[in-house]
Amino acid sequence: MKLKSLILVFSLFFIGIGFSQTQNKEVLFTVADEPVYVSEFLRVYNKNLSLVQDESQKDVEQYLKLFVNYKLKLKEAQAQGLHEKPTYQRELGNYKKQLAKNYMTDAEVNEALVKEAYDHVTTDVKANHILVRVSEEASPKDTLAAFNKIKNLRERTLKEGFETVRKEVHNGKTLFGEELGWFSAFKMVYKFEKPAYNTPVGEVSQPFRTRFGYHIVKVLDKRKARGTRTVKHIMIIPKEDAAAFNAEERINEIYKKIQQGEAFEALAKEFSDDKNSAPKGGLLKAFSSGQLSVPEFEDKAFALQNEGDISEPLKTDFGWHIIKLVKAKPVGDFEDLKHELEQKVKRDSRSQLIEDALISKLKQKYGITDQNPDLSYFVSILNDDFYKRTWELPKDFKGDLPLVKIGEKQLTNADFADALLSQQKRIRGKQSFPNIVNGAYEAFLNSNLKQYQEDNLENENEDFAHIFSEYRDGLLLFDLMENTIWKTAKTDSVAVEAFYNNNKDKYVWPIRVEAEVASSTNKKVIKKVAKLMKERMAIDDIKALVNTNGEVNVIFTVDTMDVDHQALPKAFDVKKGVSKVYKHNNGFIVANVSQVFSEKQKTYEEVKGLVISDYQTHKENLWLDELRKKYEVIINKDVFKKVKAGIK
Numbered sequence: 240m241k242l243k244s245l246i247l248v249f250s251l252f253f254i255g256i257g258f259s260q261t262q263n264k265e266v267l268f269t270v271a272d273e274p275v276y277v278s279e280f281l282r283v284y285n286k287n288l289s290l291v292q293d294e295s296q297k298d299v300e301q302y303l304k305l306f307v308n309y310k311l312k313l314k315e316a317q318a319q320g321l322h323e324k325p326t327y328q329r330e331l332g333n334y335k336k337q338l339a340k341n342y343m344t345d346a347e348v349n350e351a352l353v354k355e356a357y358d359h360v361t362t363d364v365k366a367n368h369i370l371v372r373v374s375e376e377a378s379p380k381d382t383l384a385a386f387n388k389i390k391n392l393r394e395r396t397l398k399e400g401f402e403t404v405r406k407e408v409h410n411g412k413t414l415f416g417e418e419l420g421w422f423s424a425f426k427m428v429y430k431f432e433k434p435a436y437n438t439p440v441g442e443v444s445q446p447f448r449t450r451f452g453y454h455i456v457k458v459l460d461k462r463k464a465r466g467t468r469t470v471k472h473i474m475i476i477p478k479e480d481a482a483a484f485n486a487e488e489r490i491n492e493i494y495k496k497i498q499q500g501e502a503f504e505a506l507a508k509e510f511s512d513d514k515n516s517a518p519k520g521g522l523l524k525a526f527s528s529g530q531l532s533v534p535e536f537e538d539k540a541f542a543l544q545n546e547g548d549i550s551e552p553l554k555t556d557f558g559w560h561i562i563k564l565v566k567a568k569p570v571g572d573f574e575d576l577k578h579e580l581e582q583k584v585k586r587d588s589r590s591q592l593i594e595d596a597l598i599s600k601l602k603q604k605y606g607i608t609d610q611n612p613d614l615s616y617f618v619s620i621l622n623d624d625f626y627k628r629t630w631e632l633p634k635d636f637k638g639d640l641p642l643v644k645i646g647e648k649q650l651t652n653a654d655f656a657d658a659l660l661s662q663q664k665r666i667r668g669k670q671s672f673p674n675i676v677n678g679a680y681e682a683f684l685n686s687n688l689k690q691y692q693e694d695n696l697e698n699e700n701e702d703f704a705h706i707f708s709e710y711r712d713g714l715l716l717f718d719l720m721e722n723t724i725w726k727t728a729k730t731d732s733v734a735v736e737a738f739y740n741n742n743k744d745k746y747v748w749p750i751r752v753e754a755e756v757a758s759s760t761n762k763k764v765i766k767k768v769a770k771l772m773k774e775r776m777a778i779d780d781i782k783a784l785v786n787t788n789g790e791v792n793v794i795f796t797v798d799t800m801d802v803d804h805q806a807l808p809k810a811f812d813v814k815k816g817v818s819k820v821y822k823h824n825n826g827f828i829v830a831n832v833s834q835v836f837s838e839k840q841k842t843y844e845e846v847k848g849l850v851i852s853d854y855q856t857h858k859e860n861l862w863l864d865e866l867r868k869k870y871e872v873i874i875n876k877d878v879f880k881k882v883k884a885g886i887k
Contacts, residue, residue, distance in 0.1 A: 265878050268303075270310045271870040277882055280306060284886070299883050303874070311866040313712055316719040327718055334710055339693045340585070342703050345596035349581070352589050354573070356580045359424035359436050361570045365460040366422075366435050369396075369405055370415040373452040376667050389446045389453035396443055401457040423464060429589035431456070466569040468540045471503060471521035476512040476558040490552045490559035495791040497549060501760050503563050505825040509758055509805055510794065512558065517805060525568065536560060543567075601688040605646045612643055614676050616652075617659065621672045628663045632656055643684065645691045658683040724859050729851060738854045739843050746841040746850070749801050750813055753834035756796040756806045757781075760826040764792045769829040772817045799836075 266274040284302055321327060369392055373385035396404045405416030424432065430449040438444040438458045446453050473493055477486040493506055504520030511517040531537045533555045543550060543564035550562040570576070584590060602609070616637070624630040632638075638653030662679045670678075697704045739746065755778060757768045764785055771781050778795050785793050796806040802813055807830065808823040818830045843850065 266875055267878055267882065268307060268872060268874040270307070270314050270872055273314070275306075275310055277878060281882065281885075299886050303879065307872055307874075308863055309716070311863065311870055311872070312716055312719055314870050315723075315866055316715045319719070321718045321722075322715055324718070327714065331711055331714055334714070335707060336693065338703065338707060338710070339696055342696055342700055343597060343689060343692055344585075344593050345600055348593050348596040349584065352584050352592065353577060353580045355433075356424050356584055356589075357573050357576060359432065360576065360580065361464050362436070363421045363423045363462050363464055364435050364458060365420060365462075366438075366456050366458045367401065367405055367416070367418050368431075368454050368456040369401075369408065370417070370451060371453045372413050372415070375450050385453050386446065386448075389455055393443060393446060393455045396455070396457070401443055421462075425583050425587055429587055464570045465527075465541055466567065467525045467527045467571075468543075468564065469525040469566040469568070470523055470540050470543075471507060471519075471563040471565055472513065472516065472523060472536075473503070473507045473511045473521055473561045474513040474516075474558050475510070475560075486559050487552075487554075489794075490561065492786075492791040492794055494552050494561055495789070496760075496794070497561065499790060502825050503549065503561075509824050510796070521563070522565065525566070533557065536562070540564070598685050598688060601692060605688065605691065607643065607645065607684070607688070611677065611680060614680055617655070617676045617680075618672045621675065625663050625672075625675065626666060626669055628666070630660070630663050632660070645687055646695070648687075648691055650687060654687075655680065655683055658686075720859075723862060724855050727858070735847075735851055735854045736843060738857060739846075739850045742853070743840060745853070746846045748836070748839040748841055749803075750838055751799055751801055751836040752807075752813060752830075752832045753799045753836075754797075754807075755831045755833075756798075756828055757793050757830070758796070758806065758823070758826055758828045759793045761792060762820065762827050765820050765827040765829050768793055769817055769820060772829065772831045799834075 265277045267277045267280050268275050280303070283306070284299065316322065369389070371385045371389045371392070373382060377385070392404060392408065407416075408414045409416035422435075426432070427435065428449050430447065431454060434444045434447045434454075435456050435458060438456060440458050440461055442458065444454075444456045444458075446455055448454070473490070475486045475490045475493070489510070493510055496506060497503055507521030508517055511521055513521070516523055526537070526540075535553060535555050539550050539553050539560075540562055543562065544567070546564055546566060548564045550560075552559055552561055554560075584593070601607075620633055620636070622630065636652070636656065638651060638656060640652045641649055642652050642655055643650050659676070659679050662675070662682075666675070692699070697707065755772070757765060757772070759765045759768070768781055768785060771784070776784075778797070782793065782795070798804070798806075800807065802811060803809070806828065808821040808828065811821065811830070812818060813832070813835055815832050815835055818832065820827055820829050
């Protein structure tokens with residue numbers, strides 16, 4: 240499924256938009272006499288220009304080739320009838336429903352909630368609370384008793400002190416008095432979060448209700464949120480082969496060299512086991528509080544105050560680290576966080592407020608009044624079987640009578656009866672029949688209002704229609720590629736192995752060396768180490784001789800490494816024995832090479848995955864040649880010349 244998502248995203252680079260209201264109707268090219276317009280090409284090219292990383296895709300001539308290939312594939316997918324497959328239709332329908340959620344909302348209410356969320360995100364709250372448990376389905380009598388209980392407890396806290404009462408009443412069953420510590424937006428249910436943020440420091444809130452029961456909260460403190468940190472780090476991972484080196488000893492050696500004034504970045508490049516960040520001097524992407532899965536690392540990073548500060552070595556589940564603070568950034572501006580907050584609001588309990596506002600707007604849009612139709616007939620046909628979940632419609636049920644009309648869609652008694660029959664499966668307790676019917680009708684109406692809008696979104700919302708069209712073509716392309724290229728490449732083992740045999744020169748192990756590499760910022764030290772290496776002195780003895788008076792003057796890397804290994808300079812002369820002294824990463828190195836492994840042919844099993852990938856590309860290129868013969872492509876050269884001039 241991850242592969243499909245990746246391909247669908249990539250496919251959007253080459254997708255035209257069918258829901259078009261373009262002005263430029265000049266034909267750029269045709270595929271089997273089907274026109275592709277300049278406007279479509281330019282829209283897609285400009286839309287994706289900043290997204291692509293391959294420079295060839297920014298070249299307009301190369302981009303045209305890619306775009307033509309894409310159109311050829313779509314033509315073939317339609318010719319094969321892939322758009323009619325039930326699996327395709329089902330997945331497309333699921334996506335449409337998911338996409339529609341982004342367009343079925345009340346913009347004003349959503350905006351207000353997002354702005355409020357930003358206010359909360361920028362502040363942390365420290366609080367304690369008292370909870371009187373009561374179910375959401377509790378009787379009016381039990382609900383009132385719980386409310387009176389929390390009201391009395393609040394009065395007691397004002398007289399006796401909140402902490403005294405909190406500790407006294409807590410029983411962990413019906414009454415809870417808990418310390419909550421620090422929290423921020425989206426950490427609590429919204430009905431708790433809002434009063435907590437609205438209560439001043441040192442005060443006790445008025446009673447409020449969540450799905451857990453009735454609460455009062457005392458706000459102990461508030462502070463500005465911690466924002467984000469950008470750091471560099473050096474990581475040493477403990478090795479299974481303890482003889483190679485001790486991870487704690489190595490990190491302490493590196494830390495000592497930092498204290499001696501050696502550059503953090505150079506040491507990261509040479510010694511860090513984080514291969515992603517090492518080439519960048521240990522630089523990591525910025526992160527916020529709670530974002531990392533390594534709390535020790537995060538706490539240490541946020542404890543660094545000034546840019547350039549460096550931590551002492553610390554241990555996590557991943558290994559040993561030294562952290563350098565690059566940038567401390569406060570919480571971003573509203574516009575920077577707006578999209579992220581919008582997504583969180585939609586997933587949060589506060590989304591019910593948006594839902595209520597949407598239903599109100601849809602009622603107005605489709606001419607539905609707040610007055611329910613006469614539902615007494617449905618009340619009259621209910622009986623006690625409903626509580627047993629065995630209720631059935633009477634034989635003389637009047638199902639064809641009209642009940643409510645939404646836009647152009649007429650709903651009947653039979654439609655609502657289906658909802659009632661389903662409702663009995665979820666009934667809780669013995670509610671009155673009028674309450675059951677009214678509740679079921681509200682859910683029935685709301686569901687159908689949203690379904691009607693979803694069914695008509697392509698006609699009502701141009702932006703939705705554009706995006707849905709893009710996904711529709713991308714999904715079609717994925718199915719085509721999977722059936723035509725990827726599946727056959729994986730299953731046709733004979734052809735894949737033949738491809739490997741015909742292209743063996745592409746699959747070769749590079750030159751490697753088994754070496755001990757000594758590194759130091761002091762050239763005299765490294766020359767001394769080179770001399771000792773030639774005398775065949777052991778590494779531990781060399782370190783004991785050179786690293787004196789508590790100083791780390793040399794660090795060794797022992798490994799079997801490619802010639803482009805981070806510990807070796809680019810101009811390294813590959814041969815056995817002790818090398819000359821090289822300048823490398825703001826310092827000097829010397830290597831004692833005990834073994835040189837020349838280039839070696841990789842076996843088929845060693846590179847099978849890569850061979851399959853290469854074979855897929857080869858097979859796709861041959862297939863595209865066939866499609867060009869099957870579907871004639873005619874490019875309007877004069878029009879394309881104008882397109883290139885306009886882009887420049």
